[in-house]
Amino acid sequence: MGLQTQLRRAIAVFRFAALGYPVLLGAFAFEALVRPVAAALLVVVLAGWTAVVSYRYTRKGYEELVVYADLAVTALAVAVSAWALSVSDGPVPISLGPWLAGVVLAWGAAWGRRSGAVAGGVIAVFGMVFRGGIGENTVNEAALLVLTGFTVGHLVRLGVEAEERTRRATERTAAAKERERLARDIHDSVLQVLALVQRRGNEIGGEAAELGRLAGRQEEALRALISSAAYQHPLDGRRDLRELVGRHAGESVTVAAPATPVRLPAATAREVAAAVASAVDNVREHCPDGTRVWLLVEDDGEAVTVSVRDDGPGIAPGRLAEAAAEGRLGVAQSIEGRVRELGGTVTVVSGPGAGTEVEMRVPRPRTEGDADGDAHRGR
Numbered sequence: 001m002g003l004q005t006q007l008r009r010a011i012a013v014f015r016f017a018a019l020g021y022p023v024l025l026g027a028f029a030f031e032a033l034v035r036p037v038a039a040a041l042l043v044v045v046l047a048g049w050t051a052v053v054s055y056r057y058t059r060k061g062y063e064e065l066v067v068y069a070d071l072a073v074t075a076l077a078v079a080v081s082a083w084a085l086s087v088s089d090g091p092v093p094i095s096l097g098p099w100l101a102g103v104v105l106a107w108g109a110a111w112g113r114r115s116g117a118v119a120g121g122v123i124a125v126f127g128m129v130f131r132g133g134i135g136e137n138t139v140n141e142a143a144l145l146v147l148t149g150f151t152v153g154h155l156v157r158l159g160v161e162a163e164e165r166t167r168r169a170t171e172r173t174a175a176a177k178e179r180e181r182l183a184r185d186i187h188d189s190v191l192q193v194l195a196l197v198q199r200r201g202n203e204i205g206g207e208a209a210e211l212g213r214l215a216g217r218q219e220e221a222l223r224a225l226i227s228s229a230a231y232q233h234p235l236d237g238r239r240d241l242r243e244l245v246g247r248h249a250g251e252s253v254t255v256a257a258p259a260t261p262v263r264l265p266a267a268t269a270r271e272v273a274a275a276v277a278s279a280v281d282n283v284r285e286h287c288p289d290g291t292r293v294w295l296l297v298e299d300d301g302e303a304v305t306v307s308v309r310d311d312g313p314g315i316a317p318g319r320l321a322e323a324a325a326e327g328r329l330g331v332a333q334s335i336e337g338r339v340r341e342l343g344g345t346v347t348v349v350s351g352p353g354a355g356t357e358v359e360m361r362v363p364r365p366r367t368e369g370d371a372d373g374d375a376h377r378g379r
Contacts, residue, residue: 003159004109008061011105012054018098019043019050022085025094029087038084039094042077046099049073053106062110071119074103075126082130093131095141100127104145108153116149194219217250238263241304244273245295248280252290257297262304265365271338272306272362275346278334279308279358287312303344303364309357315350335360 026039033039053073056066077096085094100123108116124142128134194215201212241262249255264272276295283293287310296307335358336346344362 003156003163004061005058007109007156008057011102011109012058014105015050015054015099015102018102019047021097021099022046022081022094025097026085029094032087032089034086034088035084042080042084046077046096049077050099050102057106062106067106067110070103070106071122074100074123078123078126079130095127095131095137100141101145101148104149105152108149108151109156111153112157113150113153116151116153117146118149120145120147120149237266239266239269241269241272241306242297244269245276245297245306248277248293248295253280253293253295255295255297257295258299262297262299264304264362268342268362268365271342272304272360275335275338275360276306276308278338279360283308283310283312283356301364303361305359305361307357307359309355311355314352314354315348315356317351 023043026033026043030036053066053070056063060066078100081096082093085096087094104116104120104123107119121142124138124145127141128138131138197215198212198219201208201210201215204212241264242257245257246255263269280293280295283291291310291312294307294309296305296309298305298307339346339360339362342362344360347359347361348356349359350356
């Protein structure tokens with residue numbers, strides 16, 4: 001049961017208990033009431049409305065139309081009570097007292113501290129207008145209502161945020177335990193099988209040796225995956241670009257990256273990694289076997305730069321434009337298109353016999369971080 005559900009039920013109990021205040025005062029001052037029948041009818045109507053609105057809040061939550069109607073009915077009740085609860089021997093009608101705070105609590109719980117304070121102010125103004133103007137009683141009542149709405153709204157916001165953080169921590173803990181279990185299962189089964197295939201393939205030789213080599217590469221990739229921060233912390237919305245780019249490391253690919261994580265929003269990191277993969281694939285597709293590739297990751301705080309350089313034959317002047325005109329859009333879309341959508345730039349430096357360097361620079365998003373949003377609307 002969430003905090004909001006418990007709070008709605010608590011407010012419902014409070015409203016029914018608070019209704020006893022005007023009932024008891026009216027009973028003690030029954031003989032002094034100018035309109036006892038109207039007073040009794042008013043109490044019946046207030047009890048009925050309290051039952052209806054409490055049921056809707058408890059079962060349906062804070063529906064916008066019902067919340068506004070609750071404020072309107074309460075304000076109308078203040079105006080009517082000035083007539084129905086007037087006494088013959090007193091200048092001020094009997095107050096509805098704590099019952100008025102019910103709608104203020106509902107507004108604060110539903111929409112936050114500002115809305116709670118506004119609801120308290122509206123009810124306070126109606127009290128001043130219909131119950132004798134600005135006086136000690138009405139001013140004190142106004143201060144209590146406004147402060148109640150503001151305080152409850154603030155406490156509810158803090159409670160909901162704490163509840164959300166607790167929920168996320170619980171999810172992370174459960175996910176971590178499940179990942180640990182999967183990692184053990186993978187280690188005891190898949191990794192051992194891949195290691196066996198690699199060893200036996202090397203012993204047999206021939207085509208089996210190639211199969212063993214591929215199994216060895218998959219074993220290394222799988223071990224890197226289950227030990228990576230992205231696998232261990234999948235719910236923080238961030239990825240270490242070094243890990244994504246580092247998967248290309250091998251006999252012909254050298255990766256150089258900072259010693260500290262290069263963390264980007266997951267979507268941004270995936271797009272940059274996809275552009276890097278496309279650049280590496282271009283080298284493998286268009287360059288001779290044995291071409292060396294160097295990947296360099298740089299992070300200057302404001303932006304992240306990834307350079308893909310090879311010692312291949314290079315690209316002839318105008319060849320990229322010709323490829324784009326022919327419909328071969330590997331560089332134009334897979335690399336430049338991805339980086340451009342992230343607000344970055346791509347620079348290609350190449351020449352016949354001089355190799356090729358593709359530099360991708362992507363600015364860090366300004367909203368980067370793991371901030372928790374408000375768990376409810378603020379008004």
